[in-house]
């Protein structure tokens with residue numbers, strides 16, 4: 001295993017983390033025994049960063065599962081979890097109110113069975129609560145010893161600036177991969193300016209870059225991608241054509257497409273720690289194979305040619321969530 005430091009925070013983690021969301025929801029049913037075996041295998045091969053959230057699964061299912069699997073390994077791992085996504089209005093909403101931050105943290109500590117969280121993220125920016133108030137409450141958790149480092153997810157430049165002025169931010173977890181490069185427009189530079197480490201989620205494009213997606217109907221009932229604009233209709237057909245070329249390129253380097261996709265992210269800088277999600281040991285081993293891949297100028301140029309900016313058809317967001325929920329969120333200003 002190789003290790004990296006998240007920005008200037010001093011938080012040292014394995015070069016790849018393990019995204020645990022799929023063990024509780026998002027991509028259809030997962031086998032719990034294999035999920036736990038995957039977490040244990042990750043520990044065995046030197047992975048230290050484990051990513052969960054209070055919103056993954058019903059009633060904190062994912063935090064409980066991760067907590068159970070990591071019991072007995074507390075000092076060897078970095079536990080990252082999140083608050084701020086809530087059920088409401090017949091769908092999902094966000095809550096960045098300070099009281100909510102405090103309550104969520106105590107609940108997460110209980111479910112995880114730990115006395116502190118290593119990295120605590122605001123899962124989505126709440127447009128109705130000034131981010132200074134949310135991060136102020138998070139900073140109080142650091143002072144109380146309940147949390148070690150703070151993070152943001154899908155935050156806008158404005159939110160990052162204001163959050164970083166309130167308390168040091170160790171990590172920004174936003175979607176980033178060859179499948180979704182919006183972060184490169186302005187958010188990435190802003191995060192780096194503040195010494196914030198980058199934790200790309202969905203580094204495999206919600207699984208598309210693995211090359212295992214072929215038809216909408218092949219996806220399990222309950223797999224959220226069945227409604228994703230890039231995973232259906234003409235968009236899917238177009239995207240499968242792009243993927244075929246990317247798979248071909250990976251094979252010329254004796255890599256799986258997953259490995260090439262992850263290697264591309266790792267190559268973006270030492271401050272980048274992708275967290276591919278998997279529920280299976282075999283896929284974890286495949287992904288970890290990316291860590292030793294070295295890309296050269298020629299490889300980068302060929303990747304850019306096969307998957308240029310704007311290569312994929314369809315929006316990166318799930319329908320109806322774009323502006324308020326998923327996109328780089330900005331909160332209202334502090335009252336003067």
Ligand code: ATR
Pocket residue numbers: 019021022027201202203204205206207208210212258275276277278279280282283284286287
């Ligand atoms: P997210 O961050 O949303 O979890 P991701 O990391 O881009 O998204 O992709 C996760 C998806 O890729 C999952 O469906 C995962 O399925 P498994 O749990 O069955 O592994 C799939 N996946 C991850 N690594 C894979 C690999 N090496 N080969 C095939 N599928 C893989």
